[in-house]
Amino acid sequence: MSWYLSLPLILPFVTAIICYLLRERAIGAWISVAGSAVGLVAAVALMALVLDHGVVAGQMGNWPAPFGITLVADLLSAVMVLITAITALAVAIYALSDVDARHGRFGYHALFQILIAGVTGAFLTGDLFNLYVWFEVMLIASFGLLVLNGGKEQIDGGVKYVVLNLVSTIIFLMGIGLLYGQTGTLNFADLAIKVREVENQALLTVIAMMFMVAFGVKAAAFPVFFWLPAAYHTPSFSVSAVFAGLLTKVGVYALMRMFTLVFDHDIGYTHTILLWVACLTMVTGVLGAAAQSDFRKILSFHIISQIGYMILGLAIYTPLALVGAVFYLVHHIIVKANLFLIAGISQRLTGGSDVYKIGGLYKASPFLAVLFLIPAFSLAGFPPLSGFWAKYVIVKASLDEGLWVVAFIALAVGLMTIYSMTKIWAEAFWKPHPDGIEPKLATLPGRAALLVPVIFLAVLTMVIGLMPDPFVEFATRASVQLLDSTAYITAVLGEDAIAAPVPDLDDLPTTEILEVEQ
Amino acid sequence: MKSIILIAGSRLLVALLTVFSVYMLLRGHNQPGGGFIGGLVAAVGFVIFAIACGTEDARKALRFRPTDIAAVGLGMALFAGIMAAIWSDAFFTGQWLFINATPEDKGIPLSSVLIFDVGVFLVVLGSVLAIVFALEEEV
Numbered sequence A: 001m002s003w004y005l006s007l008p009l010i011l012p013f014v015t016a017i018i019c020y021l022l023r024e025r026a027i028g029a030w031i032s033v034a035g036s037a038v039g040l041v042a043a044v045a046l047m048a049l050v051l052d053h054g055v056v057a058g059q060m061g062n063w064p065a066p067f068g069i070t071l072v073a074d075l076l077s078a079v080m081v082l083i084t085a086i087t088a089l090a091v092a093i094y095a096l097s098d099v100d101a102r103h104g105r106f107g108y109h110a111l112f113q114i115l116i117a118g119v120t121g122a123f124l125t126g127d128l129f130n131l132y133v134w135f136e137v138m139l140i141a142s143f144g145l146l147v148l149n150g151g152k153e154q155i156d157g158g159v160k161y162v163v164l165n166l167v168s169t170i171i172f173l174m175g176i177g178l179l180y181g182q183t184g185t186l187n188f189a190d191l192a193i194k195v196r197e198v199e200n201q202a203l204l205t206v207i208a209m210m211f212m213v214a215f216g217v218k219a220a221a222f223p224v225f226f227w228l229p230a231a232y233h234t235p236s237f238s239v240s241a242v243f244a245g246l247l248t249k250v251g252v253y254a255l256m257r258m259f260t261l262v263f264d265h266d267i268g269y270t271h272t273i274l275l276w277v278a279c280l281t282m283v284t285g286v287l288g289a290a291a292q293s294d295f296r297k298i299l300s301f302h303i304i305s306q307i308g309y310m311i312l313g314l315a316i317y318t319p320l321a322l323v324g325a326v327f328y329l330v331h332h333i334i335v336k337a338n339l340f341l342i343a344g345i346s347q348r349l350t351g352g353s354d355v356y357k358i359g360g361l362y363k364a365s366p367f368l369a370v371l372f373l374i375p376a377f378s379l380a381g382f383p384p385l386s387g388f389w390a391k392y393v394i395v396k397a398s399l400d401e402g403l404w405v406v407a408f409i410a411l412a413v414g415l416m417t418i419y420s421m422t423k424i425w426a427e428a429f430w431k432p433h434p435d436g437i438e439p440k441l442a443t444l445p446g447r448a449a450l451l452v453p454v455i456f457l458a459v460l461t462m463v464i465g466l467m468p469d470p471f472v473e474f475a476t477r478a479s480v481q482l483l484d485s486t487a488y489i490t491a492v493l494g495e496d497a498i499a500a501p502v503p504d505l506d507d508l509p510t511t512e513i514l515e516v517e518q
Numbered sequence B: 001m002k003s004i005i006l007i008a009g010s011r012l013l014v015a016l017l018t019v020f021s022v023y024m025l026l027r028g029h030n031q032p033g034g035g036f037i038g039g040l041v042a043a044v045g046f047v048i049f050a051i052a053c054g055t056e057d058a059r060k061a062l063r064f065r066p067t068d069i070a071a072v073g074l075g076m077a078l079f080a081g082i083m084a085a086i087w088s089d090a091f092f093t094g095q096w097l098f099i100n101a102t103p104e105d106k107g108i109p110l111s112s113v114l115i116f117d118v119g120v121f122l123v124v125l126g127s128v129l130a131i132v133f134a135l136e137e138e139v
Helices: A002-021 A027-053 A075-098 A101-105 A108-124 A128-146 A152-183 A188-197 A201-219 A227-231 A237-262 A267-291 A295-316 A319-350 A366-380 A386-400 A404-430 A447-466 A468-483 A486-493 A510-517 B004-027 B035-053 B055-062 B066-087 B112-138
Strands: A056-060 A069-073 B096-099 B108-111
Touching (some): A002 A027, A002 A056, A002 A075, A002 A108, A002 B066, A027 A056, A027 A069, A027 A075, A069 A486, A075 A237, A075 A319, A075 A447, A101 A108, A108 A128, A108 A237, A128 A237, A152 A201, A201 A237, A201 A267, A227 A295, A237 A267, A237 A295, A237 A319, A267 A404, A295 A386, A295 A404, A319 A447, A386 A404, A386 A468, A447 A468, B004 B035, B035 B055, B066 B112, B108 B112
Antiparallel strands (some): B096 B108
């Protein structure tokens, strides 16, 4: 059974090695596509297994938890692995046309596959130290991809990206050290049990805040999001699509994992901070987008505002809110990656990425315009697209809790999102090209490889939008697993791991509490 | 800058370091050492050679491109992990073969762990040399 867990990790590495050794030849790009396709099959198999058996855990090298390397897949992990594989396949196909032979020679396809391995590893790992390792794998691969073009702009974006991410890594590593000092373990399931026995709960809250900052940087939450808009508009379009879709979501996933499974001891404190962070992230992101005119910079700021919604779902911390967060996570990866891919096609057609300096895309291809409208409106939350249901669940969850202001902010940010999307629509699609160029999609070389992934992802958005029931039901099951860690812990540590529960101070009579304090 | 003293010294040092790196690699399973440290020691050998005689000669002495060595090493390490599937164990479970084993003595132990370590050795050697050669040639 453990092979179901390790295959989604092994396959990208094998593909990366083959791609690297064959980097001089054109076939490298096709191997990347084939490897991603096989990876998708492995992810589907893992998903089927998790749907069937509940939480699945595997011990690498047969060393038992909490000492060995544990891979765990609950529903959230499995769906993230699946969506990663889908995005990887879409981007690998897109790269057939987007990435030229020169970048292939520099090892683009190998780095891309290693990035996918890093993301998948972060979703599957069952202990904190390996989460750190997978973050590093992702960071190294993404830095390589960022500077592959070697231009001044790329190096500039890449350095900002790496420096700020390294700061996050250092805080993360310090947090790991302190947590290990307090509990003597780093295995998630073991931590979930041991943190309840820690005497100094205040110190635990401090450690929790360190993790919040570290993952907040990775997720591009307010006020530590600066690296994202500085870097995401510089690399090639296929690279920025996979960055936009996946990298920040790893941070959100890590937040969701840690602040449901391990740090749920002081929800009143930590999750209130998360609530403020979420609201400020939404607002600053969408305001930043309104001020931009570069196609990808607008989209980059929208990533930030959308991250706010996901953190909001975690911060409200009711079952319904977590359903919204999980749903949002999945929907957003598809939509955002798709928008970046479309930005790439638009750049090819019009020769620019500043929306005020390009135009005529609607005339070039009404079909492309429709393909843009689907993810754009989904992002803004138009019914019946996937974004509507995601926003609906989150707003409903905040209203249920009586958080009127939060619900208002969430809705207002949705409205502001439409403003930016209309700006792209009016400038890039509707008005004629200011230079008098008449772009034509029908004569664009390599258009099949560019359009197939875009259509595929748009259809996926439509399917989630028109048939939300199974997806919401799935998200409900995933959030139930997040809130009740019993299944996760027993899957990793065995049935008798939580046989002897630690007495909860609230359940004891008052006299006994006094005795404990003395 | 070519220094005769360094060139003469490097002949001795490079051979010594390369042999020592293999020794470090092989003793690594139960004692301090292993693929990572062995790879570093081997890389130091080639770095000294590159400083003494230039990167062009060092590249020739290495025969393969450093990044290719690293990629092959990664492949070996993965292969050592995947081998466990043949015995239907979990990924990266160590597989052992004891040659001439008697009840008192384990004989010559051969393991998939060694293949993994050799892979790590090559990854470290390849990636360190790729970086050092690139820096040396930049000037």
